[in-house]
Amino acid sequence: MHTILKSNTKTVTIGHDKPFVIIGEKINPTGIKKLGQALVDENFDYVKVLAQRQVAWGADVLDVNVGHPQIDEAAIMPKVVEAILSVVDVPLCIDSNEPKILEAGLKVAPGKPLVNSVNGEDKQLATVLPIVKDRGAAVIGMAIGNEGIPPTAEGRLAAAGKIIEYAAKMGIPAEDIIIDPLVMTVGHNSMAGLVTLKSIELIKKEYGVNMSLGASNVSFGLPDRHSVNSAFLALAIQAGVTCSITDAIKLGNSIKAIDLLLGKDANSIRYLKYFRAMEKLREEEGKK
Numbered sequence: 001m002h003t004i005l006k007s008n009t010k011t012v013t014i015g016h017d018k019p020f021v022i023i024g025e026k027i028n029p030t031g032i033k034k035l036g037q038a039l040v041d042e043n044f045d046y047v048k049v050l051a052q053r054q055v056a057w058g059a060d061v062l063d064v065n066v067g068h069p070q071i072d073e074a075a076i077m078p079k080v081v082e083a084i085l086s087v088v089d090v091p092l093c094i095d096s097n098e099p100k101i102l103e104a105g106l107k108v109a110p111g112k113p114l115v116n117s118v119n120g121e122d123k124q125l126a127t128v129l130p131i132v133k134d135r136g137a138a139v140i141g142m143a144i145g146n147e148g149i150p151p152t153a154e155g156r157l158a159a160a161g162k163i164i165e166y167a168a169k170m171g172i173p174a175e176d177i178i179i180d181p182l183v184m185t186v187g188h189n190s191m192a193g194l195v196t197l198k199s200i201e202l203i204k205k206e207y208g209v210n211m212s213l214g215a216s217n218v219s220f221g222l223p224d225r226h227s228v229n230s231a232f233l234a235l236a237i238q239a240g241v242t243c244s245i246t247d248a249i250k251l252g253n254s255i256k257a258i259d260l261l262l263g264k265d266a267n268s269i270r271y272l273k274y275f276r277a278m279e280k281l282r283e284e285e286g287k288k
Helices: 035-040 043-055 073-085 099-108 122-137 154-167 192-207 214-218 225-239 249-259 266-287
Strands: 002-006 011-015 021-026 061-064 092-095 114-119 140-143 177-178 209-214 242-247
Touching: 002 092, 002 140, 021 043, 021 249, 035 043, 035 242, 043 061, 043 073, 043 249, 061 073, 073 092, 073 099, 092 099, 114 122, 114 154, 122 140, 140 154, 154 177, 154 192, 192 209, 192 214, 192 225, 214 225, 214 242, 225 242, 225 249, 249 266
Parallel strands: 021 061, 021 242, 061 092, 092 114, 114 140, 140 177, 177 209, 209 242
Antiparallel strands: 002 011
């Protein structure tokens, strides 16, 4: 099953038989004060820098989140999208669950974008999915039900099924649904990673849809988060995750290595090409 995303000229295919797709996470003011202030000031030069750097380091798609308490997000979202499109041409992931903000971003996003996200709550499904359907977009579905995040893999499978089945009734095909089975920090619950991995396996077996994860959540509160994130991502990809909203700069090397080890990189061509490009990029950035 393939999920197709498009920009003006580029097509990204997400699938279990395809290399892993990186959705760059950096255009999100949460925890990035410099970006938050840039959005408040409507100075989009820093947005452009973040977009260009993420694509240079291997992001296939860019997540676009403008959540900030001091701005009119519906007014700023299309301006940010247009700023990004002025410097890069990759599919976009419009990141909000607020209808007005989604509609504002989707109106100016070209091709076939991705929406992040909808969950399995009745109100969310009824509000967000019609927007996805009307725009012809794909959507990330969070495995959350009316009672919150299910603590078991079976509960997350049920939440995922509800989203997929509701979408189908609206005419949104399963290939346009990317399920996020959710991962919680193992620093709080040492079994959290195993629950997520089992959820991935169950959802893949039952529905065969593509899946995404916010992989860095698994290491929250722990030292050396990069090692934990890389190890977990390898396990998650092997279990069935096909894309992730993540840091292309920190995890790009690991992801290319995982693809190589899982037989998704014939003759190591993509790994070697990436390695050489990153060596050159590090050298260039070191001179600045």
